[in-house]
Amino acid sequence: MKVVVAVKRVADPNVKVRALADGSGVDLANVKMTMNPFDEIAVEEAVRLKEAGHATEIVVVSVGPEKSAETLRTALAMGADRGLLVRSDAVVEPLAVAKILKAVAETEKPDLIIVGKQAIDDDANQTGQMLAALLGWGQGTFASKIAIGGAAIEVTREVDGGLQTVNLPLPALVTADLRLNEPRYASLPNIMKAKKKPIDEKTPADYGVAVEPRLTVVRVHEPATRKAGIKVGSVAELVDKLRTEAGVL
Amino acid sequence: MTILVLAEHQDTQLDEATAKAVSAAGRMGGDVHVLVAGSGCGAAAEAAARLEGVAKVLLADDPSLANRLAEPVAALVVSLAGGYDALLAPSTTSGKNIMPRVAALLDVMQISDVIAVEGPDLFQRPIYAGNVIQTVRSTDARKVLTVRVSSFPAAAVTAATRPIEAAAISADPARSSFVRSELSGSERPELTGARIVVSGGRALASAENFETVLAPLADRLGAAIGASRAAVDAGYVSNDLQVGQTGKIIAPDLYIACGISGAIQHLAGMKDSKVIVAINKDPEAPIFQVADYGLVADLFEAVPEFHATVAEKMRA
Ligand SMILES: Cc1cc2nc3c(=O)[nH]c(=O)nc-3n(C[C@H](O)[C@H](O)[C@H](O)COP(=O)(O)OP(=O)(O)OC[C@H]3O[C@@H](n4cnc5c(N)ncnc54)[C@H](O)[C@@H]3O)c2cc1C
Ligand SMILES: Nc1ncnc2c1ncn2[C@@H]1O[C@H](COP(=O)(O)O)[C@@H](O)[C@H]1O
Numbered sequence: 001m002k003v004v005v006a007v008k009r010v011a012d013p014n015v016k017v018r019a020l021a022d023g024s025g026v027d028l029a030n031v032k033m034t035m036n037p038f039d040e041i042a043v044e045e046a047v048r049l050k051e052a053g054h055a056t057e058i059v060v061v062s063v064g065p066e067k068s069a070e071t072l073r074t075a076l077a078m079g080a081d082r083g084l085l086v087r088s089d090a091v092v093e094p095l096a097v098a099k100i101l102k103a104v105a106e107t108e109k110p111d112l113i114i115v116g117k118q119a120i121d122d123d124a125n126q127t128g129q130m131l132a133a134l135l136g137w138g139q140g141t142f143a144s145k146i147a148i149g150g151a152a153i154e155v156t157r158e159v160d161g162g163l164q165t166v167n168l169p170l171p172a173l174v175t176a177d178l179r180l181n182e183p184r185y186a187s188l189p190n191i192m193k194a195k196k197k198p199i200d201e202k203t204p205a206d207y208g209v210a211v212e213p214r215l216t217v218v219r220v221h222e223p224a225t226r227k228a229g230i231k232v233g234s235v236a237e238l239v240d241k242l243r244t245e246a247g248v249l
Numbered sequence: 250m251t252i253l254v255l256a257e258h259q260d261t262q263l264d265e266a267t268a269k270a271v272s273a274a275g276r277m278g279g280d281v282h283v284l285v286a287g288s289g290c291g292a293a294a295e296a297a298a299r300l301e302g303v304a305k306v307l308l309a310d311d312p313s314l315a316n317r318l319a320e321p322v323a324a325l326v327v328s329l330a331g332g333y334d335a336l337l338a339p340s341t342t343s344g345k346n347i348m349p350r351v352a353a354l355l356d357v358m359q360i361s362d363v364i365a366v367e368g369p370d371l372f373q374r375p376i377y378a379g380n381v382i383q384t385v386r387s388t389d390a391r392k393v394l395t396v397r398v399s400s401f402p403a404a405a406v407t408a409a410t411r412p413i414e415a416a417a418i419s420a421d422p423a424r425s426s427f428v429r430s431e432l433s434g435s436e437r438p439e440l441t442g443a444r445i446v447v448s449g450g451r452a453l454a455s456a457e458n459f460e461t462v463l464a465p466l467a468d469r470l471g472a473a474i475g476a477s478r479a480a481v482d483a484g485y486v487s488n489d490l491q492v493g494q495t496g497k498i499i500a501p502d503l504y505i506a507c508g509i510s511g512a513i514q515h516l517a518g519m520k521d522s523k524v525i526v527a528i529n530k531d532p533e534a535p536i537f538q539v540a541d542y543g544l545v546a547d548l549f550e551a552v553p554e555f556h557a558t559v560a561e562k563m564r565a
């Protein structure tokens with residue numbers, strides 16, 4: 001079974017990203033960048049499928065600027081076999097990413113594609129579902145567990161009321177949620193080995209995909225920050241304030 | 250302009266998320282229709298027909314739509330899309346599962362998790378865990394969006410009822426099948442609709458403590474229980490109680506965070522609450538930066554005392 005995993009380079013989740021003063025965008029100068037946390041989980045799952053003898057090859061794909069190659073390198077160090085960088089210095093929206101990944105899937109012919117549930121920069125939560133739609137595949141989104149069984153995959157999904165399990169014939173698409181697994185840290189020998197693994201480079205144009213955005217960003221601003229409140233000295237004072245001052249009890 | 254809202258419901262019952270999505274749709278201007286897709290979902294359609302601002306309800310009642318799997322529901326919405334300028338769903342896990350599939354099939358870039366409608370093609374949405382708000386204009390001829398329910402009031406329920414029409418069922422693409430669901434049904438109010446939420450973090454240290462320490466206070470206040478990711482990951486409570494960037498986004502009147510540090514991702518889910526209380530033994534915990542009332546204390550002492558005090562005051 002061949003597995004394709006999509007990985008995005010994003011701002012580190014521990015960084016509090018700020019809007020630029022002129023409202024034109026966000027300030028990413030000198031911000032530490034990393035692999036989208038959900039994509040680390042997606043890569044980890046693919047590597048575990050390989051270790052369990054289900055997957056034979058793992059191809060990792062990233063759409064973005066040259067530096068996205070570093071993100072691919074991280075995935076290779078975790079255990080992926082080869083990388084594909086689809087280079088674009090302009091912003092590529094989820095719909096266009098999905099179209100590029102569709103074209104990649106048509107050449108690579110994977111049995112399974114795993115992507116993250118959402119990218120923590122745009123918080124769009126849509127690329128995987130769009131890709132499944134474009135390919136005409138079934139989708140198992142927000143996965144907390146997957147089990148391979150012959151020519152199908154069983155996916156347990158985290159939904160509003162609890163958990164839902166669906167069965168998808170392969171090829172299929174899965175989006176990884178936080179509790180699917182705990183991603184490993186790449187070991188030093190594996191980081192060294194990853195340097196020799198191949199990363200191919202293409203452009204969106206090679207796949208005939210136009211990346212002109214459909215959404216125009218008119219303005220970017222920071223929400224009003226909450227006023228710092230007060231510290232109360234005791235539970236009695238807290239309850240009293242909630243009743244008389246805040247009027248919520 | 251005509252807008253189709255995909256209803257969130259449990260067949261026999263309409264969820265409040267639908268009423269909120271209807272009011273968001275109303276802000277775009279134009280006629281609002283509601284699509285109720287499911288199996289044995291007539292009752293939900295009747296409830297939708299009573300929502301203020303709705304012109305008509307489309308009922309798609311078919312076994313292939315049971316459990317609202319993404320593939321058949323998206324195919325249905327796409328088959329109806331020709332008659333609409335915009336397609337909208339609440340950003341519940343179901344809406345998030347289905348709508349991007351619809352958008353891709355229509356070659357539209359979805360606008361996810363809209364928190365404000367500024368015009369028929371102008372919307373606000375949070376990015377970077379809500380640290381930044383983006384205002385975007387959609388250039389697509391047809392709009393596809395999901396709306397954050399905590400940002401919109403619920404459309405009122407009226408005595409009058411609007412027409413319900415049967416929708417033609419499209420062929421099921423049959424790309425997935427339902428196996429089972431494990432719903433964590435609880436007697437407590439639902440997290441997203443609750444007026445008060447008592448939330449616990451890693452500090453609770455066990456599932457048992459959630460029940461013995463946190464639950465009595467929640468029940469006394471008629472509150473829902475919430476949790477941080479750390480508490481869910483550790484298995485203290487089920488996944489559907491997670492509040493945050495990747496869990497539920499809520500805005501209750503009162504949010505009581507017990508033993509939660511206040512990571513960016515957690516704040517993303519609760520910082521629009523009207524009043525925030527934090528109980529944490531570390532005076533430097535970031536949660537205090539957003540709390541209206543902070544109490545530096547050991548929760549294992551403070552929470553039972555909170556419960557006892559409230560019990561006493563409510564009796565008085
Ligand atoms: C991609 C991504 C998505 C995420 N999404 C979410 C999300 O949706 N929701 C979410 O919550 N998190 C999310 N997280 C995780 C988040 O970053 C934090 O790790 C998590 O919120 C921490 O949970 P916590 O506050 O319970 O635990 P901790 O950070 O460990 O905090 C425990 C707190 O309890 C206090 N404490 C300990 N003992 C006591 C006591 N006896 N009495 C009182 N106080 C005590 C401590 O002082 C501390 O402040 C996400 C992270 C990533 C990377
Ligand atoms: N530029 C990109 N390159 C590679 N994968 C991406 C890219 N954008 C999105 N993805 C994948 O799609 C998932 C969901 O992203 P989004 O829909 O933007 O929230 C991510 O977790 C990635 O797996």
